[in-house]
Amino acid sequence: MRLINLTPGKGGRLLLGALPFVVLALAYLVGSALRLADNPGDKLLPSLGAMGRMIEVMAFTPDKRTGAYLLWTDTAASLFRLWSGLAIATVIALVIGLLNGVLPVMRALLAPFVAFLSMVPPLALLPVLFIVLGLGEVSKIALIVIGVAPILTRDLALTAAALPREQIVKAETLSASSWLIAWRVVLPQVMPRLIDSLRLQLGPAFLFLIAAEAISAEGGLGYRIFLVRRYLSMDIIFPYVVWITVLAVAMDLALRLLRRRLYPWAEPEGRA
Amino acid sequence: MTALTIQNLWKEYGPQVVLESVSLTIAPRAFVALVGPSGCGKTTFLRMLLGQEQPTRGTIVMDGAPLPREPGPDRGVVYQRYSVFPHLTALQNVMIGPEMRAARLAGRLWGKARKGLADDAATLLHEVGLAGAEDKFPAQLSGGMQQRLALAQTLMMRPKLLLLDEPFGALDPGIRAEIHALMRRLWHEHPMTVVMVTHDMREAFALATRVIAFDRPRQRPEERERYGATITNDIALWPPRVAGRQTIYDADIPAGDEDLSRFAIQPGPPRPDQGALR
Numbered sequence A: 001m002r003l004i005n006l007t008p009g010k011g012g013r014l015l016l017g018a019l020p021f022v023v024l025a026l027a028y029l030v031g032s033a034l035r036l037a038d039n040p041g042d043k044l045l046p047s048l049g050a051m052g053r054m055i056e057v058m059a060f061t062p063d064k065r066t067g068a069y070l071l072w073t074d075t076a077a078s079l080f081r082l083w084s085g086l087a088i089a090t091v092i093a094l095v096i097g098l099l100n101g102v103l104p105v106m107r108a109l110l111a112p113f114v115a116f117l118s119m120v121p122p123l124a125l126l127p128v129l130f131i132v133l134g135l136g137e138v139s140k141i142a143l144i145v146i147g148v149a150p151i152l153t154r155d156l157a158l159t160a161a162a163l164p165r166e167q168i169v170k171a172e173t174l175s176a177s178s179w180l181i182a183w184r185v186v187l188p189q190v191m192p193r194l195i196d197s198l199r200l201q202l203g204p205a206f207l208f209l210i211a212a213e214a215i216s217a218e219g220g221l222g223y224r225i226f227l228v229r230r231y232l233s234m235d236i237i238f239p240y241v242v243w244i245t246v247l248a249v250a251m252d253l254a255l256r257l258l259r260r261r262l263y264p265w266a267e268p269e270g271r272a
Numbered sequence B: 001m002t003a004l005t006i007q008n009l010w011k012e013y014g015p016q017v018v019l020e021s022v023s024l025t026i027a028p029r030a031f032v033a034l035v036g037p038s039g040c041g042k043t044t045f046l047r048m049l050l051g052q053e054q055p056t057r058g059t060i061v062m063d064g065a066p067l068p069r070e071p072g073p074d075r076g077v078v079y080q081r082y083s084v085f086p087h088l089t090a091l092q093n094v095m096i097g098p099e100m101r102a103a104r105l106a107g108r109l110w111g112k113a114r115k116g117l118a119d120d121a122a123t124l125l126h127e128v129g130l131a132g133a134e135d136k137f138p139a140q141l142s143g144g145m146q147q148r149l150a151l152a153q154t155l156m157m158r159p160k161l162l163l164l165d166e167p168f169g170a171l172d173p174g175i176r177a178e179i180h181a182l183m184r185r186l187w188h189e190h191p192m193t194v195v196m197v198t199h200d201m202r203e204a205f206a207l208a209t210r211v212i213a214f215d216r217p218r219q220r221p222e223e224r225e226r227y228g229a230t231i232t233n234d235i236a237l238w239p240p241r242v243a244g245r246q247t248i249y250d251a252d253i254p255a256g257d258e259d260l261s262r263f264a265i266q267p268g269p270p271r272p273d274q275g276a277l278r
């Protein structure tokens, strides 16, 4: 039988999917054990027990100085920045992207400018943001918006413009105005795609967040990682990295479920 | 009752002449089938009737007034594909036209108005044979059902002129015969004039009151770009099919009975070679 026709069953899929995780975990355990056997004071690959103790300290013990539970306050601060940035970027993408995708006049006005903006490397603007907007929350949120909004906008405009011309004409014969075409025909059809491209932008959004927090912040996941880096505290950094990843995966999953719930007609064939 | 007068219509895209000197008068309630080889400009002609494209020269007059320069609810259209909205259920697809006409800002109706419209829409869905499919999305409907839905969606606006661009071209023969019966009935029952593009001669003669053929009179390669297609044949069906009336096309004629007056047909003058038919 050809390899291409070999499809794993349900159990097989689960097993295969788990395999890389198991391999990674084993590799870490072995590497850590070997290094620690060599030098019990090694900080590079801490044992699971050491990491567990630090998780205990960060997540479930109040900080001596402030009385806060650091992991949770860091998470709250970071998620606030991330979600504010993504929300603002989404609103911008919806407004500009729809105008751009639906109205030829707006496309002529905006498309070249948005294409230009989307090529500005956002991290290069970070010093400018800190200088202009100060070191507070605004500059961090702004970085995420600047990094994510142009791509969301362009993607949305392309999706809107790719709708068959027939649909627009059809809507006109059903008495739609330009506004109603955007509202009832184009918007609902670009929403599933907007959610998907938001999912793809979660990675870059975290990148911008952590970059901003690393340079200046009072708290936050990225701030903590770069703070304890000075003490080579891998036993804190590793759990934080895993936690950030888990958060991102959870958001990705939530968006996917949201899309399936709100736009069942847009599911790929066979899954509707 | 919608009449169309098309005078000396030309359509050019840059150097390419697509249609040239097309002149045509379409009677109210006619069902015109437009046939012709692929690429001869049938869709282009339909787009000009729709208002989506402007003629390079010539005029189109509908009911005594020049045609509006953009599509509107007085002219409905059904394409071979993309005729219904994939994100709306069958019922929502049929309701969206009247909803958008009534609510210019929200594009939706609520409460009693919505209920009344939903009832009308369900009735029309029933009429086109889609009872029970109200809550299905187009992707869950077969090709034939999607085209029935497209017809219902368009008819909700009570268009004066219905434009069809190879609407049944992608359907299987059996399904096509069924939808032809539906199309004939809808044309009889709704006061509209129909222009249908088709590449199927049998379909043209099965439905239309008049069959018009477009073709390029000049076919040599060096002439193709500078000369467009025009009307090469214009055949009125005889005995005529009449909107809203029973004709011989709707009934089996008993053998030996050739009295057409029972079918309310104004008998035409006998043709020399078909004199027996009267």
Ligand SMILES: Nc1ncnc2c1ncn2[C@@H]1O[C@H](COP(=O)(O)OP(=O)(O)O)[C@@H](O)[C@H]1O
Binding pocket: B013, B018, B036, B037, B038, B039, B040, B041, B042, B043, B044, B045
């Ligand atoms: N927007 C356009 N720009 C340039 N040429 C076009 C355009 N639309 C149609 N044409 C040309 O017009 C000719 C007729 O096209 P069309 O009306 O679609 O033919 P048909 O529907 O009879 O198959 C084709 O040669 C096509 O290339």
Ligand SMILES: [Mg+2]
Binding pocket: B042, B043
């Ligand atoms: Mg065509």
